[in-house]
Amino acid sequence: MAISFDKALGVHPHAMLIRSQRAELLASNIANADTPGYKAKDIDFAAAMKQAQSAQEGGNHLQRTDSRHLHGKSQLVGNTELYRSPNQADTGDGNSVDVQVERNLYMQNALEYQASLQFLSGKFSGLKKALGGQGA
Template sequence: MAISFDKAFGVHPHAMLIRSQRAELLASNIANADTPGYKAKDIDFASALKAAKTGQMHGNSMVRTHPEHLSASTNISTNGTKFRVPNQPDTGDGNSVDIQVERNLYTQNAIEYQASLSFMTSKIMGLKKALGGQGA
């Protein structure tokens, strides 16, 4: 009986990829907090995850030379990236980054990434135990 990694890992590999790219966007927002005219961006996680689950991911992908090979892609669709609606009035320089909001979102994203990583680790350990017939 073949092991289906898609079924074993569920949505977590897609979620980790999206959270990784979201961390890059949030870090970019933090880095550009003092850049005049910079607009804060974020990923619509729900729509990006839905696109990832339905196989609508874009970017670099590997060529499958056999129908039973796993497919892989390295980027999520850029339609999930949107400008954030500012919570504060314009300070005059056109920058829409609220550094406190960005730091909080970055921390929350990191915690959620870590949760998915912990889940994946426990699943891998369980599969390893099942395949090896012994404890990890």
């Protein structure tokens, strides 16, 4: 009997990928806090997870329009990257980054990433025990 990692792990690997991409985006916001005209971006996590679930159910196939295109998986985030509505008035340079908000969101995202990582670690531990025939 074959083991299906998609069924065993569910959407949690996708959640980790989305959280990783969100961390990059939030770090970019922090790095550009002093860049005139920079607009803070974020990922709509719920929409990205919905997209990941539908891709998992549908097989996540890409359509190649040219023989030179690479085979591979699509990015999960796709169109779920959005500009964030600013919480503060415009400071005059057009930058919408609030460093305190970005740091808080980054820390929250890091904690959620760690929780997903621990969950997946438990899943793999259970699979390892099942394959090894160990009881406890």
